[in-house]
Amino acid sequence: INFDSNTLSIDASNNRVGIGTASPDYRLEVEDSTAHTRLNINAYNVSTNRQAGLWLKNKDGDWQINNDDSTSDFIIYDNTNSADRLHITQAGNVGIGDTDPSEAKLSITGVASGDYGLSVVQAQNTEAVYIDNNGTSAGLKIENTGSSGQGLYVYSNMNASASEPLVVITSDNALFDQPALNVYQDGVGYGIKIDQNGNNSALYIDTESTS
Secondary structure (H helix, E strand, O other): OEEOOOOEEEEOOOOEEEEOOOOOOOOEEEOOOOOOOOOOOOOOOOOOOOOOEEEEEOOOOEEEEEEOOOOOOEEEEEOOOOEEEEEEOOOOOEEEOOOOOOOOOEEEOOOOOOOOOOOOOOOOOOOOOOOOOOOOOOOOOOOOOOOOOOOOOOOOOOOOOOOOOOOOOOOOOOOOOOOOOOOOOOOOOOOOOOOOOOOOOOOOOOOOOOO
16 A cells, blocks of 8 residues: 555555555665655643653563653663663763763763673774863872772783883973872871882882982
């Protein structure tokens, strides 16, 4: 069945409906070769916000993609486990497991036991994570409030062919008059501990200063 030259067609033999096409490949297919193709789900109401969305469901999963009826935030919702999985606010903040990511452009919470909060696998010859900080605060802040676990752990298994140090701190302005590294220790432990097991100096300082 075809109405108005493919405005709406029904492929009864395959139980398919086409809009803009007479030969749909799926249950519902929308096609327009002359303009951008969009599916508009409009729940606009002058006096009351309504949810507009899609419901995706099969034997093993039950998901909703919608906008929140009170904030109009974009939400991907897991009906099976009754949880927001992705939340994007009107301000552009993104929450993964966080239903109110108002404190950060990207907020991740609810990490499962044994999982990383964030994993980056980089096989290219550029930095895996790059932070360009032009503000007046720290480019990276790690707050460790647990009773165990390191605040920062840097590990390498590079052999003798390595051409770079494990950690590099570079101050590249001759007028910079602050320490390159500050250690504030209020506890009873060491400020700096070096456990050297290799056949070289535990600490090497090369200074070219005149004083």
